[in-house]
Amino acid sequence: MTINTTLRRIGIVIGSLAIASTAFTSTAHAEDASTKAASDCPKGWLCVWTGESYTGRMQKVEGNNADLSQYSVFANGYKSIYNNGKDCDFKAWLGKDYTGESGIIERGYKSTGPYAKKFLSNKWVNCT
Template structure:
């Protein structure tokens, strides 16, 4: 892929995800962008879903409500998220590295899908900016 196209995809992805570059809302690779419209990688409607490996590999974990302590569930929540989807019905998801909503990571916009994120643990979440 030429550099101009790669930059264009990166800019389009940032715009799509609300211009943020953290957590699940990080810029997606071309494969994740290409799957956005047609494939939620098994993530049910209304949920924030995470995977421990890039490209939606490994055991999917999902949450539907606000959670003060996701670390208790282990897996990607405790050890690091490498892929994620916000398939929430009407809200963005605020993500935190620590329990009890501490160490803010960023916002995963409703509809965000990313197959290659930084690998931060997500140990608590809140649904925000509901419409």
């Protein structure tokens, strides 16, 4: 299956690395300010934006999170993403509690586009 096929199928960016068992404290944080660049995402976080080209409301995620559904940008979809993780890739699941289809968003990955993607739980994996 190609990456493009997988993207359409599960709605999140897929990498190619397996899950690791490192645990972190769960933290998701909503930014109220509008941002205009991927560089607005702090080191160590995964950030998503409601708009294309890193515009609109930014949502930051640090640590593992079993339920991101209270954050509308994850539940309803985002249009830009940047994994600015320090040492790890980001594994995202379509369902809460690490259920449903999943995929890896590799450290350093950036994307913006006309699509809306969503996920409801995450873990940081493949840590170096």
